[in-house]
Amino acid sequence: MEDKNINLNFFESEGGFLGAKLESRDAGHAPEGSCGTYDRVRAVRLFPFTDPAKYISIRVGNETGEELAVIRDIAQLSPDQQELIRRDLELNYFMPVINKIISIKDEYGYAYFHVMTDKGEVKFTINMGGNNVTKLSETRLLITDINENRFEIRDIHALTPSEQRKLDLFL
Amino acid sequence: MILNFELPQDLRNLIELADGEEIYYTLPIDIDEHSIYTRDSFLVVTNRTIDVIMHGKIEKKLAIADCKNAKAHAHVGQGLLTVDHNGTLTLIARYTHGHMARYAYIARGINILASGRSEHVESNEYEAACPKCGRAIPGTARCPHCSGENRFFGTLKRLAKPYIPQFLGIAVLMVLASVTTLVNPVIQRHLVDNVLLDENPSKSAAFLCLGGIFAMSVGIVFVNVAKSFYSTKLGARISNDMRKSLFDKLQAAPLSYINDRRPGELLNRVVQDTRVIREFMENSFCNLVTVAFIFVCDVIFMLSINVKLALMAFIPAPLVVVLIMLFRKNIHRRFHLQWHKNDDISSNLQDVISGMRVVKSYGNEKEESEKFLRFSNEYCRVQIRNECFWAVFNPMLNFLMGAGIFIVVYFGGSNVLAGEMTTGELIQFMTYTQLLYMYLNWMTNLPRQLTSLISSLERIDDILAFDRIPDHENGVVGEIRGQVDFEKATFGYRSYKPVLEGIELHVRPGEKIGIVGPSGAGKSTLINLLMGLYEADDGLLLVDGKDIRTLDRKSFHSQLGVVLQETFLFSGTILENIRFARPDATYEEVIEAAKTANAHDFICRTPGGYDTYVGEKGYNLSGGERQRIAIARAVLAKPSLLILDEATASLDTESEYLVQNALSKLTKGKTTFAIAHRLSTLKDCDRLIVIDGHTIKEVGSHEELIAAKGLYYELLTAQLQMQKGS
Numbered sequence: 001m002e003d004k005n006i007n008l009n010f011f012e013s014e015g016g017f018l019g020a021k022l023e024s025r026d027a028g029h030a031p032e033g034s035c036g037t038y039d040r041v042r043a044v045r046l047f048p049f050t051d052p053a054k055y056i057s058i059r060v061g062n063e064t065g066e067e068l069a070v071i072r073d074i075a076q077l078s079p080d081q082q083e084l085i086r087r088d089l090e091l092n093y094f095m096p097v098i099n100k101i102i103s104i105k106d107e108y109g110y111a112y113f114h115v116m117t118d119k120g121e122v123k124f125t126i127n128m129g130g131n132n133v134t135k136l137s138e139t140r141l142l143i144t145d146i147n148e149n150r151f152e153i154r155d156i157h158a159l160t161p162s163e164q165r166k167l168d169l170f171l
Numbered sequence: 172m173i174l175n176f177e178l179p180q181d182l183r184n185l186i187e188l189a190d191g192e193e194i195y196y197t198l199p200i201d202i203d204e205h206s207i208y209t210r211d212s213f214l215v216v217t218n219r220t221i222d223v224i225m226h227g228k229i230e231k232k233l234a235i236a237d238c239k240n241a242k243a244h245a246h247v248g249q250g251l252l253t254v255d256h257n258g259t260l261t262l263i264a265r266y267t268h269g270h271m272a273r274y275a276y277i278a279r280g281i282n283i284l285a286s287g288r289s290e291h292v293e294s295n296e297y298e299a300a301c302p303k304c305g306r307a308i309p310g311t312a313r314c315p316h317c318s319g320e321n322r323f324f325g326t327l328k329r330l331a332k333p334y335i336p337q338f339l340g341i342a343v344l345m346v347l348a349s350v351t352t353l354v355n356p357v358i359q360r361h362l363v364d365n366v367l368l369d370e371n372p373s374k375s376a377a378f379l380c381l382g383g384i385f386a387m388s389v390g391i392v393f394v395n396v397a398k399s400f401y402s403t404k405l406g407a408r409i410s411n412d413m414r415k416s417l418f419d420k421l422q423a424a425p426l427s428y429i430n431d432r433r434p435g436e437l438l439n440r441v442v443q444d445t446r447v448i449r450e451f452m453e454n455s456f457c458n459l460v461t462v463a464f465i466f467v468c469d470v471i472f473m474l475s476i477n478v479k480l481a482l483m484a485f486i487p488a489p490l491v492v493v494l495i496m497l498f499r500k501n502i503h504r505r506f507h508l509q510w511h512k513n514d515d516i517s518s519n520l521q522d523v524i525s526g527m528r529v530v531k532s533y534g535n536e537k538e539e540s541e542k543f544l545r546f547s548n549e550y551c552r553v554q555i556r557n558e559c560f561w562a563v564f565n566p567m568l569n570f571l572m573g574a575g576i577f578i579v580v581y582f583g584g585s586n587v588l589a590g591e592m593t594t595g596e597l598i599q600f601m602t603y604t605q606l607l608y609m610y611l612n613w614m615t616n617l618p619r620q621l622t623s624l625i626s627s628l629e630r631i632d633d634i635l636a637f638d639r640i641p642d643h644e645n646g647v648v649g650e651i652r653g654q655v656d657f658e659k660a661t662f663g664y665r666s667y668k669p670v671l672e673g674i675e676l677h678v679r680p681g682e683k684i685g686i687v688g689p690s691g692a693g694k695s696t697l698i699n700l701l702m703g704l705y706e707a708d709d710g711l712l713l714v715d716g717k718d719i720r721t722l723d724r725k726s727f728h729s730q731l732g733v734v735l736q737e738t739f740l741f742s743g744t745i746l747e748n749i750r751f752a753r754p755d756a757t758y759e760e761v762i763e764a765a766k767t768a769n770a771h772d773f774i775c776r777t778p779g780g781y782d783t784y785v786g787e788k789g790y791n792l793s794g795g796e797r798q799r800i801a802i803a804r805a806v807l808a809k810p811s812l813l814i815l816d817e818a819t820a821s822l823d824t825e826s827e828y829l830v831q832n833a834l835s836k837l838t839k840g841k842t843t844f845a846i847a848h849r850l851s852t853l854k855d856c857d858r859l860i861v862i863d864g865h866t867i868k869e870v871g872s873h874e875e876l877i878a879a880k881g882l883y884y885e886l887l888t889a890q891l892q893m894q895k896g897s
Contacts (some may be wrong), residue, residue, distance in 0.1 A: 013251075015260040042259060048247070063864035090206050094249035094267065110307040110627075120208035125300060125307045146299045146307050147269035150248055169504055171511070 010084040018088035101163040133170040241281035243274040252324035276805035323495040345460040356602040364595030406452025410445035444627035512550040651811040653680040653842030659710035683855035688862035732810030734819035738801040742786030752808035768803035773799040793827025815845040
């Protein structure tokens with residue numbers, strides 16, 4: 001944890017969400033007024049693409065969602081605390097990574113994808129008119145479908161040549 | 172938008188309905204507890220219970236009576252539906268973006284049921300993909316594919332109705348063109364067989380034939396010119412009429428309809444889709460009947476001349492069609508890619524040129540050069556590859572297209588040598604074969620053009636078929652007193668993201684209301700509702716005790732004065748801009764209004780006075796001057812209800828003083844809603860409301876709110892400290 005003077009303990013709240021207890025080790029240094037027990041906090045990734053496991057902002061789970069702390073690396077936490085945060089991240093982020101392209105059909109301005117992701121097999125449709133395929137880097141792609149679902153391809157070169165050829169139209 | 176999906180029969184049997192219980196909503200749950208896609212999980216809401224079916228088994232069954240405060244949360248890539256079940260926040264379902272809006276409606280539906288009422292919520296939003304065929308729907312109510320050719324021809328017929336005489340005229344020309352094309356080879360055969368190959372050829376007969384061929388050749392030119400001329404004219408007229416009716420319809424449509432669509436999309440419908448229709452008329456329609464007519468007659472003639480030879484000539488046809496289709500698809504892909512790469516270059520170039528100051532000041536020229544070179548090389552590589560492909564395959568395809576003729580020449584020639592066929596017949600036959608393949612090529616293009624026509628027609632029809640909101644002619648016509656009541660008004664631009672929730676506010680006539688709150692809290696949204704630009708999703712908004720939806724819009728808006736942060740001046744003179752609200756105002760009235768708005772003096776200083784041309788390319792007015800023109804516009808309208816949205820936010824101190832001064836003259840005795848960031852500008856307000864977290868947090872006078880030491884107090888002290896600091 002960044003600030004040595006605060007102590008943040010996570011627990012599972014009654015409904016199964018992430019709760020946290022914030023207390024100060026040194027009365028003079030605690031963030032003013034934010035000490036206490038929170039039944040619902042949310043874990044937010046600051047670098048969801050470049051470093052999803054680091055720099056996790058812990059925010060109160062209400063409308064304003066003020067920040068309680070930033071965790072630099074969840075690996076520094078105890079295993080059960082890590083597990084609690086991972087579970088909350090699962091509820092906050094759903095970003096399937098495409099591992100295999102089964103087929104891409106293009107028909108009159110729309111492309112119909114049938115792919116295998118780390119979250120299972122899925123079919124989705126993108127509009128070919130807009131900028132719905134974004135290059136995050138030379139090899140990394142972000143695809144946004146007509147419903148605004150987002151799919152990631154981590155490394156296009158890891159796909160087979162025939163899969164890459166199917167993607168050609170969008171590169 | 173569908174809120175009650177069909178449950179598979181085996182799952183349907185899991186739901187045991189009590190007496191008087193019925194299923195209200197059924198939605199797929201498409202993310203399971205392990206964050207994996209699922210296809211056999213559903214949420215079923217009856218008027219008594221919430222049932223969660225996971226992987227084909229009932230996992231949760233909550234009595235609606237125990238639930239309250241159902242909420243659809245929009246997270247990254249997924250949404251969560253939660254309810255407050257006996258005081259515990261409980262996760263009900265996880266779903267992807269495709270169901271986000273549906274769950275927002277369901278949450279509202281559950282809350283309605285939980286409050287003891289029994290009405291259904293319905294959604295007017297369109298589906299993004301067709302539930303029947305799974306194809307994407309191009310922003311229309313119906314799927315162009317599934318609504319079928321029947322509907323397409325229905326739409327076409329309806330839209331084409333006013334132009335029937337023109338269509339008939341063109342059809343006659345088309346038939347004429349095809350007859351000429353088909354008769355020409357007949358004369359050729361006659362020339363060869365009966366004149367040239369005659370034992371003693373007669374010159375006059377030869378000239379007669381030649382004359383016939385010549386006359387036909389010239390005739391077909393005239394017919395084609397006339398055909399193209401009238402088709403083009405008709406196409407331009409149809410698309411013009413459509414543009415006009417589209418524009419009228421768009422202006423009549425509520426703002427929510429326009430905001431639901433991307434601005435570019437509506438622009439495209441008016442500009443692009445009507446162009447598609449015109450182009451279709453020009454390029455395809457004018458040949459459609461001709462080609463179909465020729466093609467059918469051509470085949471019949473060929474068969475009648477020599478069945479065996481005709482069948483042989485047809486053999487390569489399917490192969491040629493398939494090859495052309497494949498070739499086109501490939502070419503389309505290749506050039507699409509090339510276009511993409513070209514786009515990369517342009518956007519990179521635009522990035523760098525508009526950011527040149529930053530690039531130079533950070534000394535990043537070299538990196539940017541390298542980046543540009545990479546894009547440029549990539550484009551070059553694709554371009555070379557594509558041009559090579561074209562150069563190699565296009566001639567091959569052309570050769571194949573002519574393959575039918577080789578068969579005809581070989582076998583037909585043998586027939587002629589064997590005396591089974593005359594030379595003239597062979598020549599006639601060859602001409603028909605050439606025609607056949609020529610039109611075959613043309614026809615393979617047709618499906619693509621027809622589809623784009625169907626899509627365009629569907630998109631146009633979607634707007635044209637949109638019902639105008641009925642204007643309530645018998646609404647308020649008299650003067651508005653200015654009493655405004657919000658009763659539990661709830662609204663969101665997107666159904667799954669409410670911006671305002673349960674707004675309760677009662678304003679007396681003549682009261683000045685200041686609206687404060689952090690950016691994005693919903694201040695401007697509140698005002699948009701009041702202006703009648705959007706309608707509340709839930710709850711009521713009353714003006715003088717009458718529902719705002721029932722007011723006659725024209726008479727309501729004519730009594731509304733609006734000054735926004737960014738004043739929009741139309742291209743035109745200052746006079747025209749001030750007169751915008753009341754085009755019949757006299758010069759005296761305009762000058763009077765300008766004086767009230769402290770605008771008269773600066774207008775006099777401009778070279779053209781009140782006739783100075785302003786707007787996009789006109790005389791450059793400062794922000795304060797534009798604001799004062801907007802105020803003059805509002806003064807002229809003699810409004811009974813005033814709306815000021817950050818009217819002085821972007822002004823310097825002196826202009827602000829002038830504008831404030833003008834505003835206080837304008838708002839005297841009128842119901843006023845004013846939004847301001849600088850709280851000092853709101854000191855004249857009778858009451859202030861603080862909006863935060865989608866709802867009204869505090870209401871009261873300046874003094875009351877300071878005494879309450881709440882949000883307003885915090886905002887005020889923060890601003891005072893900032894002023895001290897600077």
